[in-house]
Amino acid sequence: MTEEVQVWVAPLEVTEARYADLAGTLAVEERRRAEDLPPVLARRFVVARGILRDLLSGFTGTPAQKLKFAYGSAGKPSLVDHDINFNISHSAELGLFAFAPDRAVGVDVENERPVRRLLDVAQRFMSEDEVRTLAATDPDQRDATFLRSWVVREARLKAEGRSVWSGQETAGSPGNLTHKLFSPRPGYIAAVAASDSDWRLYTCAVKH
Numbered sequence: 383m384t385e386e387v388q389v390w391v392a393p394l395e396v397t398e399a400r401y402a403d404l405a406g407t408l409a410v411e412e413r414r415r416a417e418d419l420p421p422v423l424a425r426r427f428v429v430a431r432g433i434l435r436d437l438l439s440g441f442t443g444t445p446a447q448k449l450k451f452a453y454g455s456a457g458k459p460s461l462v463d464h465d466i467n468f469n470i471s472h473s474a475e476l477g478l479f480a481f482a483p484d485r486a487v488g489v490d491v492e493n494e495r496p497v498r499r500l501l502d503v504a505q506r507f508m509s510e511d512e513v514r515t516l517a518a519t520d521p522d523q524r525d526a527t528f529l530r531s532w533v534v535r536e537a538r539l540k541a542e543g544r545s546v547w548s549g550q551e552t553a554g555s556p557g558n559l560t561h562k563l564f565s566p567r568p569g570y571i572a573a574v575a576a577s578d579s580d581w582r583l584y585t586c587a588v589k590h
């Protein structure tokens with residue numbers, strides 16, 4: 383088993399020239415998906431997909447525009463002709479791209495911000511213990527505490543290929559998931575989850 387889980391960190395704000403290069407690698411269905419999104423989200427989607435294709439091309443040796451994605455039942459993308467495990471997350475202007483050759487991986491990033499209806503969201507999606515902890519947390523610290531729990535929860539669900547709507551985590555994980563919390567940039571909190579515990583996190587910066 384390889385011990386390395388790589389997380390590449392990329393700003394999603396790019397020049398027009400870089401945008402055109404990245405957009406040029408997308409498949410027709412990805413362009414169609416972008417057309418259905420509001421302009422700001424469409425641009426971020428195109429940039430993130432383009433960066434993902436570029437990085438996957440480096441790992442697989444296949445040209446970026448020739449890579450084909452398949453999707454799990456809850457939407458987790460994987461590559462059709464290659465075994466590499468990967469997962470991406472974007473929040474505001476930051477994208478995270480996680481890669482693991484031999485194990486399931488999930489990543490989630492959130493920009494640190496006031497969370498609307500925090501306790502309602504927590505009650506809907508988190509365990510009773512987490513809700514109790516949040517309710518008892520100093521209000522100044524509550525958003526940060528919530529977002530830390532949230533990214534861990536999302537990274538673990540995403541490693542499993544599930545979604546936040548799938549309900550509480552249950553048995554049936556791909557191996558025993560472990561996770562690491564980190565701050566990829568000031569003002570952002572992220573978690574990466576992967577099977578088993580014999581892995582180390584390496585973060586790298588994408589330069590545009």
Ligand SMILES: CC(C)(COP(=O)(O)OP(=O)(O)OC[C@H]1O[C@@H](n2cnc3c(N)ncnc32)[C@H](O)[C@@H]1OP(=O)(O)O)[C@@H](O)C(=O)NCCC(=O)NCCS
Pocket residue numbers: 427430431456457458459469470471472473488489490491497503532536539540541542543544545546547
């Ligand atoms: C889709 C979901 C897996 C993550 O959504 P998210 O946190 O909004 O978005 P992220 O940027 O972290 O991740 C999206 C990426 O994960 C990947 N993805 C999609 N479904 C996935 C799944 N079931 N499992 C793993 N990865 C998935 C995709 O690559 C997607 O990016 P793309 O659409 O550009 O290809 C899901 O848990 C969800 O719907 N979350 C809602 C989040 C929410 O309600 N937040 C409010 C409280 S802060």
